[in-house]
Amino acid sequence: MSNDWKNEVSKCSKCGKCHTVCPVFLETHDESAVARGRISLAEALKDKQIGYTEKLRDYVYSCKKCMRCRKVCPSDVDYEKIISALLRGVAENMGIPLLPKIIFRYILPRRILFDTLLKVSSKIQRFIPMKKRGQMRHLPLLFMGKRWIPTLAGKTALQKFRKTRKVENPRMRVGLFTGCLINYIYVDIAEAVVDVLNKMGIEVVIPQRQLCCGTPSSTMGDVKSSKRLAEENRKVFESLELDAIVSACATCTKSIKNDYMHILGPSWKNMSDKIYDISEFIDKFIGDMPGVKPIGEKVTYHDPCHLLWVRDISEEPRNILKKSSRFVDMDMADACCGGGGIFTIIHYDLTLKMLERKVDSIQRSGADTVATNCPGCVMQIADGLAGRNSNIKTTHSIQILQEALKNGETKK
Amino acid sequence: MVMFKRTTREDTKLLKVVNELLRVLGKEKVLSGIEDRLCYSYDGTKQKALPDIVIRPNTTSDVSITLKVANKYEIPICARGAGTGLSGGAVPLQGGIVFDLKGMNKILSICPEDFIATVEPGVVTKHLQDEVAKHGLFYPPDPSSAAFSTIGGNVAECAGGITGLKYGVTRDYILALEIVLPDGSIINTGRKTLRSVTGYDLTRLFIGSEGTLGIFTKITVKLIPKPEKIDTLAAFFCERDNAIDAADLVIENNIVPRTLEFMDQMSISAVRGYGGVTLDEDVKALLLIDIDGTGENIKHDLSVVESACKKKNALRVKVAETSKEREAIWAVRRSISPALYNIAPHKINEDVCVPRSRIKELLQKVDQLNDKREIYVANFGHIGDGNVHVNIMFKDEPGQEEIAEKIVHNIMVEVIKLGGTISGEHGIGNKKSQFMDLEILPKELSIMKKLKDFFDPKGIMNPGKLFPSSA
Numbered sequence: 001m002s003n004d005w006k007n008e009v010s011k012c013s014k015c016g017k018c019h020t021v022c023p024v025f026l027e028t029h030d031e032s033a034v035a036r037g038r039i040s041l042a043e044a045l046k047d048k049q050i051g052y053t054e055k056l057r058d059y060v061y062s063c064k065k066c067m068r069c070r071k072v073c074p075s076d077v078d079y080e081k082i083i084s085a086l087l088r089g090v091a092e093n094m095g096i097p098l099l100p101k102i103i104f105r106y107i108l109p110r111r112i113l114f115d116t117l118l119k120v121s122s123k124i125q126r127f128i129p130m131k132k133r134g135q136m137r138h139l140p141l142l143f144m145g146k147r148w149i150p151t152l153a154g155k156t157a158l159q160k161f162r163k164t165r166k167v168e169n170p171r172m173r174v175g176l177f178t179g180c181l182i183n184y185i186y187v188d189i190a191e192a193v194v195d196v197l198n199k200m201g202i203e204v205v206i207p208q209r210q211l212c213c214g215t216p217s218s219t220m221g222d223v224k225s226s227k228r229l230a231e232e233n234r235k236v237f238e239s240l241e242l243d244a245i246v247s248a249c250a251t252c253t254k255s256i257k258n259d260y261m262h263i264l265g266p267s268w269k270n271m272s273d274k275i276y277d278i279s280e281f282i283d284k285f286i287g288d289m290p291g292v293k294p295i296g297e298k299v300t301y302h303d304p305c306h307l308l309w310v311r312d313i314s315e316e317p318r319n320i321l322k323k324s325s326r327f328v329d330m331d332m333a334d335a336c337c338g339g340g341g342i343f344t345i346i347h348y349d350l351t352l353k354m355l356e357r358k359v360d361s362i363q364r365s366g367a368d369t370v371a372t373n374c375p376g377c378v379m380q381i382a383d384g385l386a387g388r389n390s391n392i393k394t395t396h397s398i399q400i401l402q403e404a405l406k407n408g409e410t411k412k
Numbered sequence: 413m414v415m416f417k418r419t420t421r422e423d424t425k426l427l428k429v430v431n432e433l434l435r436v437l438g439k440e441k442v443l444s445g446i447e448d449r450l451c452y453s454y455d456g457t458k459q460k461a462l463p464d465i466v467i468r469p470n471t472t473s474d475v476s477i478t479l480k481v482a483n484k485y486e487i488p489i490c491a492r493g494a495g496t497g498l499s500g501g502a503v504p505l506q507g508g509i510v511f512d513l514k515g516m517n518k519i520l521s522i523c524p525e526d527f528i529a530t531v532e533p534g535v536v537t538k539h540l541q542d543e544v545a546k547h548g549l550f551y552p553p554d555p556s557s558a559a560f561s562t563i564g565g566n567v568a569e570c571a572g573g574i575t576g577l578k579y580g581v582t583r584d585y586i587l588a589l590e591i592v593l594p595d596g597s598i599i600n601t602g603r604k605t606l607r608s609v610t611g612y613d614l615t616r617l618f619i620g621s622e623g624t625l626g627i628f629t630k631i632t633v634k635l636i637p638k639p640e641k642i643d644t645l646a647a648f649f650c651e652r653d654n655a656i657d658a659a660d661l662v663i664e665n666n667i668v669p670r671t672l673e674f675m676d677q678m679s680i681s682a683v684r685g686y687g688g689v690t691l692d693e694d695v696k697a698l699l700l701i702d703i704d705g706t707g708e709n710i711k712h713d714l715s716v717v718e719s720a721c722k723k724k725n726a727l728r729v730k731v732a733e734t735s736k737e738r739e740a741i742w743a744v745r746r747s748i749s750p751a752l753y754n755i756a757p758h759k760i761n762e763d764v765c766v767p768r769s770r771i772k773e774l775l776q777k778v779d780q781l782n783d784k785r786e787i788y789v790a791n792f793g794h795i796g797d798g799n800v801h802v803n804i805m806f807k808d809e810p811g812q813e814e815i816a817e818k819i820v821h822n823i824m825v826e827v828i829k830l831g832g833t834i835s836g837e838h839g840i841g842n843k844k845s846q847f848m849d850l851e852i853l854p855k856e857l858s859i860m861k862k863l864k865d866f867f868d869p870k871g872i873m874n875p876g877k878l879f880p881s882s883a
């Protein structure tokens with residue numbers, strides 16, 4: 001990575017428009033919690049007016065990296081370059097907290113070790129007192145937070161799909177980038193992707209040696225680990241001749257499609273062009289879906305930040321839901337659910353505020369189910385709804401399509 | 413960045429102030445780390461000066477307590493809304509305390525039956541507009557920054573905006589203020605009634621006072637019924653004067669559009685191609701017009717506007733059919749400011765205002781002042797009010813800034829000759845204070861100075877702003 005963040009810093013005209021969209025600023029009204037403030041800190045670092053302090057680290061970590069600010073910036077400042085440089089600077093100058101470092105450097109790059117450790121903790125989890133809101137601590141920072149998440153799957157997605165399900169004369173062969181949450185917890189989402197695509201005559205390969213996308217480590221400024229993971233994943237996916245790569249995780253898609261362009265450079269462009277969010281893929285390559293019969297449930301949709309604000313994808317998942325259910329939009333569908341890695345751990349109170357607002361919107365919509373396109377959001381929203389003892393279900397939009405396809409089969 | 417070399421004595425004093433404020437306000441509201449001070453050191457002018465302390469009050473009493481301490485130790489105080497100002501108002505030029513008023517952001521009451529709302533100063537303007545709209549009401553002052561600037565900042569600058577011609581500016585909607593004076597005392601000006609003529613109009617004195625007299629802690633605004641509908645039209649011209657004539661003709665025909673915005677050739681070429689904006693090459697001037705009201709009168713007004721534009725040789729007139737088209741037309745206007753940086757990296761953004769009948773002369777003068785084309789000048793803005801944003805763009809080359817500044821100075825001189833004003837809406841701050849005495853004569857300036865001394869004898873309120881350094 002170069003010094004181009006410095007150029008971006010000087011492009012900021014300090015107009016303050018980022019105030020209007022930053023989910024953290026809208027809760028705190030702290031200038032230190034919005035792009036304009038952090039850019040002024042970056043500027044001071046650049047001019048050697050300040051050094052790396054704990055306070056600075058807090059302010060850098062308070063960013064959700066949802067990239068809304070980048071999207072609305074009238075001066076076209078590439079804030080992502082700036083926040084990445086800040087995170088990297090914090091890591092280089094203050095170090096990375098020991099535990100995440102061990103996880104990022106030694107565990108995430110080694111699938112078997114990761115699996116074993118998680119297996120152990122999936123045994124241990126029975127001894128952890130059951131809390132009302134979910135059953136286990138956060139992953140992969142499992143020992144750090146206050147978050148409670150669903151039970152680990154007995155068999156991971158990778159294990160489940162060790163052998164590619166054969167499709168007769170497939171019209172395409174695509175690879176699935178599972179991502180950690182789907183691999184370890186929401187195996188059913190991976191299953192839905194395979195089911196749906198297979199039914200559309202598409203073969204889905206789940207490369208066994210794929211690793212974490214690298215977002216957790218880049219969130220902590222651990223560039224080295226992210227790079228290592230990116231390089232491994234590149235090897236895995238480049239060695240297979242795939243027509244496309246899909247992912248059902250908004251954050252993983254952003255990471256492997258967009259962030260890898262910075263990490264791996266322009267040589268990743270060919271691959272990057274072939275990477276799609278699952279709904280985007282369906283919209284582009286499948287379009288009309290015979291055999292879909294809408295399910296009776298009312299379904300609403302939550303926009304994951306990394307899909308909407310980074311990739312501008314909002315219609316595609318809604319189109320899927322409109323075809324496969326009784327779709328209702330919710331107000332503020334594009335508001336952040338508060339989920340997302342390290343932020344939820346450090347700023348648990350803010351996370352909860354955002355979540356409560358989200359759950360309000362979901363309840364107001366009158367939907368039976370809320371669908372979204374990111375397992376992180378699924379986890380967060382399910383936690384929020386559980387907190388209110390609500391009957392509303394949380395799921396991935398591809399799972400609604402899966403059900404609608406089943407529905408079409410039984411009621412022919 | 414302005415930094416202050418302080419003597420040890422001043423340092424000791426500051427330490428005392430911080431400790432005293434910590435004791436009375438608590439550590440949540442008193443920030444003195446360098447990281448926090450940096451985050452409150454700038455505004456929309458990109459100027460920077462480091463405050464010594466940032467105070468984040470929640471109540472009028474917090475403000476009052478702080479001012480008492482500041483007054484006792486004679487520490488400068490600079491109020492800050494959202495820091496979007498374009499004249500340097502919220503930049504703490506002499507250090508001291510910055511008041512971050514964003515935390516005082518409650519709408520205290522909306523009374524639909526009285527057409528009145530009372531708010532705290534940190535409420536974002538658009539939030540107020542959205543909330544009163546739920547009652548079918550309208551708060552018209554609409555600066556382009558409405559989605560992120562605060563009512564307090566709007567009152568302190570007397571912000572204008574694109575609806576000014578028909579609906580007036582911030583001043584026209586402020587009924588009453590609660591103000592904390594520099595000694596910590598709290599006063600109330602005006603009444604929460606739609607009319608009140610009792611005594612001197614202190615409210616108006618404080619509107620546009622740029623944080624130099626006192627801090628607003630409650631603001632009562634007047635509301636009006638919300639227009640049913642808005643329609644939008646864009647008229648394309650190949651001559652600047654045609655566009656100006658057309659705007660005149662519209663108003664001569666007794667049509668007062670909700671907005672009447674103008675863009676000149678340089679502004680048009682800046683936005684051409686920016687963010688997907690398409691504009692034909694022969695378009696050299698543009699009018700963007702909003703008409704509001706009920707369906708019936710809008711239809712009538714639109715047809716009058718359309719024929720006025722055609723009479724003045726418009727190349728084309730486009731009425732937006734859908735909200736998408738409307739959005740596309742206004743996107744052109746909104747993209748000017750950022751797009752100008754495609755022409756040159758530096759910008760001086762002036763907001764002069766002349767009587768509408770003198771706009772043509774003003775633009776001719778501006779042309780003449782830049783006849784050697786040493787820099788770039790883009791003119792656009794609220795033509796209906798005569799408020800033209802003259803944007804001077806210049807490059808990173810030696811001598812450019814001096815040329816730009818000289819041209820700005822000469823523009824100010826011409827504006828005054830044309831009977832205009834050096835600031836129509838952004839305020840004076842420190843950016844334009846050197847031009848104050850071009851417009852305000854010595855006698856009037858000394859009255860202003862006396863008023864300032866009366867309210868703020870120790871000169872702690874936003875020092876370095878509004879008055880020329882000689883005054």
Ligand SMILES: Cc1cc2nc3c(=O)[nH]c(=O)nc-3n(C[C@H](O)[C@H](O)[C@H](O)COP(=O)(O)OP(=O)(O)OC[C@H]3O[C@@H](n4cnc5c(N)ncnc54)[C@H](O)[C@@H]3O)c2cc1C
Pocket residue numbers: 014015016455456490491492493494495496497498500501502513533554555556557560561562563564565566567568569570571572573574622623624626627628629837838874
């Ligand atoms: C993109 C952009 C577009 C803009 N468009 C317009 C426009 O169309 N029309 C227009 O008029 N302006 C416009 N502005 C300028 C600016 O937004 C206005 O001047 C606005 O009123 C400033 O509000 P603020 O809350 O940001 O105030 P700040 O910039 O924080 O402060 C402005 C001044 O108000 C004082 N102040 C703030 N709060 C208080 C208080 N409670 N009591 C006493 N003094 C206080 C400050 O000390 C300072 O002197 C624009 C700015 C930007 C960046």
